[in-house]
Amino acid sequence: MTFLEFTEGPMWRFAAFVFLLGVFWHLAHWLMRRHPKDLSKPLGSGFAGAVGTLFRHFLPSPHFLSRNWLVTFAGYAFHLGLFALVLFFGPHIEFIQTHITGFGWEPMPYWGFIVACQLAFAGLLILWLKRVLDPVLRLISDSGDQVGTLLTFIVMLTGCMALMQSYDFLRALHMLTVNLWLIYFPFSRLMHAFTWVLSRAETGAVYGRRGSSL
Amino acid sequence: MSARNTIDRLMERTNPAIASYLDACVHCGLCAAACHFYETSGDPRHTPAYKLKPLEKAYKRHKAPFSNLRKAFGLAPPEVSDGELREWQELIYDTCTMCGRCTLACPMGIDIAGTIGVMRTAMFEGGFTPSDLVEQAQRAKDVGSPLGVTPELLAERLEWIADEFETEVPLDKTGAEVMLTASSIEVMKYTESIGSMAKIFNHAGVNWTFSSKGYEATNFGVLSGNGDVNRTMVTRLVDAAEELQVKLVVIPECGHALGALRWTGPNVIGRELPFEVLHISEYLAKLKRDGRLKLKSYGKPMTYHDPCQVSRRGGATKAARELLNGFAQDFRESKHAGTANWCCGGGGGVISISDPKTVDGRLKAFKIKMDQVDDTEADVVVSACSNCRLALDDGAKHYAWGREITNLAEVVAEQLEE
Amino acid sequence: MQPADRRDRRFHRFVVMGWMLVWVVCAAAVTVDSAAAQGQPAAAQATAEDNNPRANFWRAIRRGVEGYSAVQGQETNVLIQGSGENWRMARERLLVPIVSGLLGAVLVIILLYHILHGRIPLEGGRSGRRVRRFSLNQQLVHWFAAILFVLLGLTGIVLLLGRSVLIPLMGKDAFAVSASLSKEVHNLFGPIFILAVLLMLFSYIRGNGFSRIDWLWLKRAGGLFGKGHVAAGKYNMGQKLWFWSVVLIGTVLCGSGLVLDFAVVGQERWIMQLAQISHVVGAVVLMVAGIGHAYIGSVGMEGALEAMTQGEVDANWAKEHHSLWYEQIEAGEGNPAEGTKAPQAGSAPAAGAATSGR
Numbered sequence: 001m002t003f004l005e006f007t008e009g010p011m012w013r014f015a016a017f018v019f020l021l022g023v024f025w026h027l028a029h030w031l032m033r034r035h036p037k038d039l040s041k042p043l044g045s046g047f048a049g050a051v052g053t054l055f056r057h058f059l060p061s062p063h064f065l066s067r068n069w070l071v072t073f074a075g076y077a078f079h080l081g082l083f084a085l086v087l088f089f090g091p092h093i094e095f096i097q098t099h100i101t102g103f104g105w106e107p108m109p110y111w112g113f114i115v116a117c118q119l120a121f122a123g124l125l126i127l128w129l130k131r132v133l134d135p136v137l138r139l140i141s142d143s144g145d146q147v148g149t150l151l152t153f154i155v156m157l158t159g160c161m162a163l164m165q166s167y168d169f170l171r172a173l174h175m176l177t178v179n180l181w182l183i184y185f186p187f188s189r190l191m192h193a194f195t196w197v198l199s200r201a202e203t204g205a206v207y208g209r210r211g212s213s214l
Numbered sequence: 215m216s217a218r219n220t221i222d223r224l225m226e227r228t229n230p231a232i233a234s235y236l237d238a239c240v241h242c243g244l245c246a247a248a249c250h251f252y253e254t255s256g257d258p259r260h261t262p263a264y265k266l267k268p269l270e271k272a273y274k275r276h277k278a279p280f281s282n283l284r285k286a287f288g289l290a291p292p293e294v295s296d297g298e299l300r301e302w303q304e305l306i307y308d309t310c311t312m313c314g315r316c317t318l319a320c321p322m323g324i325d326i327a328g329t330i331g332v333m334r335t336a337m338f339e340g341g342f343t344p345s346d347l348v349e350q351a352q353r354a355k356d357v358g359s360p361l362g363v364t365p366e367l368l369a370e371r372l373e374w375i376a377d378e379f380e381t382e383v384p385l386d387k388t389g390a391e392v393m394l395t396a397s398s399i400e401v402m403k404y405t406e407s408i409g410s411m412a413k414i415f416n417h418a419g420v421n422w423t424f425s426s427k428g429y430e431a432t433n434f435g436v437l438s439g440n441g442d443v444n445r446t447m448v449t450r451l452v453d454a455a456e457e458l459q460v461k462l463v464v465i466p467e468c469g470h471a472l473g474a475l476r477w478t479g480p481n482v483i484g485r486e487l488p489f490e491v492l493h494i495s496e497y498l499a500k501l502k503r504d505g506r507l508k509l510k511s512y513g514k515p516m517t518y519h520d521p522c523q524v525s526r527r528g529g530a531t532k533a534a535r536e537l538l539n540g541f542a543q544d545f546r547e548s549k550h551a552g553t554a555n556w557c558c559g560g561g562g563g564v565i566s567i568s569d570p571k572t573v574d575g576r577l578k579a580f581k582i583k584m585d586q587v588d589d590t591e592a593d594v595v596v597s598a599c600s601n602c603r604l605a606l607d608d609g610a611k612h613y614a615w616g617r618e619i620t621n622l623a624e625v626v627a628e629q630l631e632e
Numbered sequence: 633m634q635p636a637d638r639r640d641r642r643f644h645r646f647v648v649m650g651w652m653l654v655w656v657v658c659a660a661a662v663t664v665d666s667a668a669a670q671g672q673p674a675a676a677q678a679t680a681e682d683n684n685p686r687a688n689f690w691r692a693i694r695r696g697v698e699g700y701s702a703v704q705g706q707e708t709n710v711l712i713q714g715s716g717e718n719w720r721m722a723r724e725r726l727l728v729p730i731v732s733g734l735l736g737a738v739l740v741i742i743l744l745y746h747i748l749h750g751r752i753p754l755e756g757g758r759s760g761r762r763v764r765r766f767s768l769n770q771q772l773v774h775w776f777a778a779i780l781f782v783l784l785g786l787t788g789i790v791l792l793l794g795r796s797v798l799i800p801l802m803g804k805d806a807f808a809v810s811a812s813l814s815k816e817v818h819n820l821f822g823p824i825f826i827l828a829v830l831l832m833l834f835s836y837i838r839g840n841g842f843s844r845i846d847w848l849w850l851k852r853a854g855g856l857f858g859k860g861h862v863a864a865g866k867y868n869m870g871q872k873l874w875f876w877s878v879v880l881i882g883t884v885l886c887g888s889g890l891v892l893d894f895a896v897v898g899q900e901r902w903i904m905q906l907a908q909i910s911h912v913v914g915a916v917v918l919m920v921a922g923i924g925h926a927y928i929g930s931v932g933m934e935g936a937l938e939a940m941t942q943g944e945v946d947a948n949w950a951k952e953h954h955s956l957w958y959e960q961i962e963a964g965e966g967n968p969a970e971g972t973k974a975p976q977a978g979s980a981p982a983a984g985a986a987t988s989g990r
Contacts, residue, residue, distance in 0.1 A: 022280075063319075210529035
């Protein structure tokens, strides 16, 4: 078995398994806990509040933009760029089609890929630099933040290196780092990719019942 | 002092919501810009997310998904220590008003203020609460009010207010439909607030009363984290209201009192409330809507300071605007008014802490509110919370600030058409 | 002779030797193959006609004559670009040895300098008072540019020097992989560097204008020549020259880089070649100067690195190395060229005007 066959074969299956099981267990942990019943008389709908908060927090609050603009824009650049890359880059769609869904979709044009790449890298770099330079972030960050950032960056970098798919080794290296990232994911703060739904919905529900929108 | 008690209580009270918050925080630091304490001190320790660190640590060690796995591999955070909690007392009490503004900035929508409230109950169990708050909470339970207003003193003061403001102030009136409550600071200092509310109710023909068995609206159990006092204060109000068989209990010009009875009260006593609860601003807006208030218009340029627990966390943001629009001829909204308004710095019990360092921090934070009001160039700043009023007055004295500071009920009462 | 004087003289000697080394390397590279680009066609001409009647025809093609091509496209009617061979020779016989020589020389010189002269100490010791020098955003922009520059520089070096240096070390297969990944990374991160240069320009332009004291600073090479410290404002001449090099040469790098990276807007071969040469020349200038900058900003000078990692410097450092800037701060004239607002960490308690404003 070649290195590429290993990373795209048994190791990928193992990583995907750990990822799915881990994410499921993490979310089930929340689902299994019973929500204490709220005996207060609602003034508004908790459900509507949850949905409202879920979507409202996608946009930055205008009240803090003047202070938070850098992290806000870098955050959007990174997340949107990465989202576009993962789901709309040709070779990724091929991989998903072959190994996961059985169907694919229209990839983005080349210039779209370039733009997405620039945004994702620039965003991540700026966010990481802010984390290591800003006294606030230095204080609240821990090793988990650094590992998560580093792993994500390495996945992106090896992806870059493997462009044009000219060399199996580079492609396999990228797949190796992706697998490691998938295995690390459920045990780390990378889970925010799923937990944002829970936390926003919880807050939205509480304050929606109160007739306030937070 | 015992960190063990605090940790146990924290884990007990970590419900799914709090668990989701602790899982979701990505340490992005955006909450700092929303916090008046951080913005004026520049101290990174005042970052809202940082306040939750001991809880996050304890959660990751004991209750988080995979915490056992982490412990097995030696990757779990170390146990939270006494020293840490002592250090955190200042962050959870002295430099946090539980105003909730940070939640607006958080991309994960984490309710930091609500979580701080839970942390306070655990801190109290461990003995890490500032003595000022512990004492006032205990006095409230023993005597009836944090400032020592006994039922007898209440009766005396209400009589005096009735005289002074030439209006009826009923106490323990059977058959009343509305029970009004008061905060001790209004009984003792801002008597014009009670006088004004009385005048307005009488003008509108409301069938109302105070109760000598349940009158204290403030809840230092909530502010200090003393669950027993919390329960006692809520129970007194509920029992008094049930005895009088009122349909509505009105919370006076106080912030946290609204949430303490309407939102968390039922869950604290374990049953639904058999009556409606409205903040005075909401009730005045209702009376105006129902056409029961004949008001002259108010001419002075004025702006409104949203009490955090009434507007942002209480749901009554619109009520004040409903009341003031049309009534106040020159009503100027400040920048960030409404749900995102800046905190005055006095809530959450902070105004009650006499430690000079805390007072200093609060006065510094107050500068933001001062600048915000100054920008509107309004002559008058109106609030609907006596704690806010205390903070505004204290700040005005410290900075020789020339604005007129008053409350909603006063402003309305002054303009009642006889 | 004082020990300091002896050290100074030894240092000067080494600097001179180092520069001589650099020039020798360059001269050697240039003279060795100056004949290589010319000559062969002429010598071959005499006998070519006898053996190959079409020799003239192919000679013309070799020199870049235009013809007809059934394939229509960018320069498809020119089979061989004549001057291309000149470019190839220039790249292989000039750029490659000069760049490797310069990079090697600068590393050697700095190493020798550091061994002999040591770190520039803070003569007055640390005062404990801190002065804010750079805002958070300025720090961020600097490291953003620096990280990109290092990444691009390393991958760029592999692309330029890889064949000669790496193939002997790792073999052709491994080098092929290295070159491929370097090309991809270099081409992808390149455009982000445009953003970095723009951000550097806007973040640091205030304070980087030239004045008389800068020329005085230059005359004394920042204190290398003559005795005692030299006066400087917030930025000394060395820093100003470095800033403008980054901006101007950085612009050249970005422009030539775009030409090279996105060869889809009708560039002809000669433009690509010109772009490549200017790209390499610009890069090596910035790399050599950048290595010096990185050295003096970190290991080479006590108290310098924290300016960029924490945004603050010791007051004595400011007094010694940027005396005029320090005086302005002490006189309460704010913090010149501070730039954007940033939240300040609680600094050590300051007596006097050492400030941490917004």
